[in-house]
Each structure stands twice: as structure tokens, then as C-alpha cells.
Amino acid sequence: MPQLDIALYTPQIIWLIITFLLLYVLMAKWALPRIGNILEQRQARIDDHLDMAQSLRDESKTDSDSYENILAEAREEARKAIQNANKEIKIDTTRRQEELGIRLSSELKSAEDRISKAKAAAIERIHDSASSVTSTAMKLLIGEEPSEDSLKRAIIAALEKSKKETI
Numbered sequence: 001m002p003q004l005d006i007a008l009y010t011p012q013i014i015w016l017i018i019t020f021l022l023l024y025v026l027m028a029k030w031a032l033p034r035i036g037n038i039l040e041q042r043q044a045r046i047d048d049h050l051d052m053a054q055s056l057r058d059e060s061k062t063d064s065d066s067y068e069n070i071l072a073e074a075r076e077e078a079r080k081a082i083q084n085a086n087k088e089i090k091i092d093t094t095r096r097q098e099e100l101g102i103r104l105s106s107e108l109k110s111a112e113d114r115i116s117k118a119k120a121a122a123i124e125r126i127h128d129s130a131s132s133v134t135s136t137a138m139k140l141l142i143g144e145e146p147s148e149d150s151l152k153r154a155i156i157a158a159l160e161k162s163k164k165e166t167i
């Protein structure tokens with residue numbers, strides 16, 4: 001084996017040193033700077049992406065805050081609109097109730113007037129019927145016909161007497 005031959009150690013060590021120095025120079029001057037550049041570019045891209053993510057996060061927070069403010073304003077406007085609608089409905093309902101009360105009271109007054117007229121007409125007819133029946137009964141019983149004025153007074157007196165007895 002030539003590696004174990006002591007006479008060949010010197011050229012092997014020289015070639016080892018030449019190869020080591022050549023590889024060291026290639027790595028230090030060419031390969032490692034390219035790897036360092038790639039790593040720096042990667043780190044710069046990562047930093048850019050982190051900065052962009054931070055700015056997008058800040059922008060989304062701002063948008064979220066403005067959305068919440070707009071939503072709160074819309075809720076407040078809706079609440080005010082509902083309150084105004086309720087007030088208008090209450091006012092309209094009160095006005096309609098007052099109009100209905102006025103209309104019903106006038107109809108009630110009109111009905112009371114018609115009832116009192118009908119009552120007066122009925123009493124008048126009762127008086128006329130009672131007068132006629134009494135006149136006919138007296139004519140048949142005693143043969144005389146009383147005067148209409150005395151009959152009316154007698155009927156009125158009898159009706160007042162019956163009213164007092166029922167009370």
C-alpha cells in the first residue's frame with residue numbers, strides 16, 4: 001500500500017496542503033459568498049414579508065375599528081328611528097282616539113236626542129190611546145163622554161202616581 005510507505009509521505013502532505021488551500025480559496029472566495037448572498041436575500045425577503053404582514057395587520061385593525069364605529073352609528077340611528085316611529089304612532093293613536101271619542105260622543109248625543117224624541121212620541125201616543133180607551137169606556141159605562149182636557153189631566157195624574165209607587 002502506497003499510503004503506508006514512509007518515502008511517499010512528503011508528496012502526499014504537499015498534495016494535501018495544495019488541495020486544502022485550493023478548496024479553502026474556492027470556498028472562501030466563490031461558494032461561501034454566494035451562500036451568504038442567498039441567505040441575506042432570503043432574510044431581506046422574510047423581513048419585507050413581515051413588514052408587509054405588520055402593515056396589513058395594522059390596516060385591517062383600522063378597518064375593523066372603522067367598521068365597528070359605523071356599525072355603532074347605524075345601530076344608534078336605527079334606535080332613534082324606532083323611537084321617532086313609536087312617538088309618531090303614539091301621537092297618531094292619541095289623535096285618532098280623540099277623534100273617535102268626539103265622533104262617538106256626537107253620535108251618542110244624537111242617539112239620546114232620537115231616544116228622547118221617540119220616548120216623547122211614545123208617551124204622547126200612550127196618552128192618546130189611554131184617552132181614547134178611557135173616553136170609550138166611560139161612554140159605555142156611564143153614558144157620558146168626558147172632556148178631553150179632563151181626561152188628559154186624569155191620565156197624567158195616574159201616571160205620576162204610578163211612578164211614585166214604583167220608586
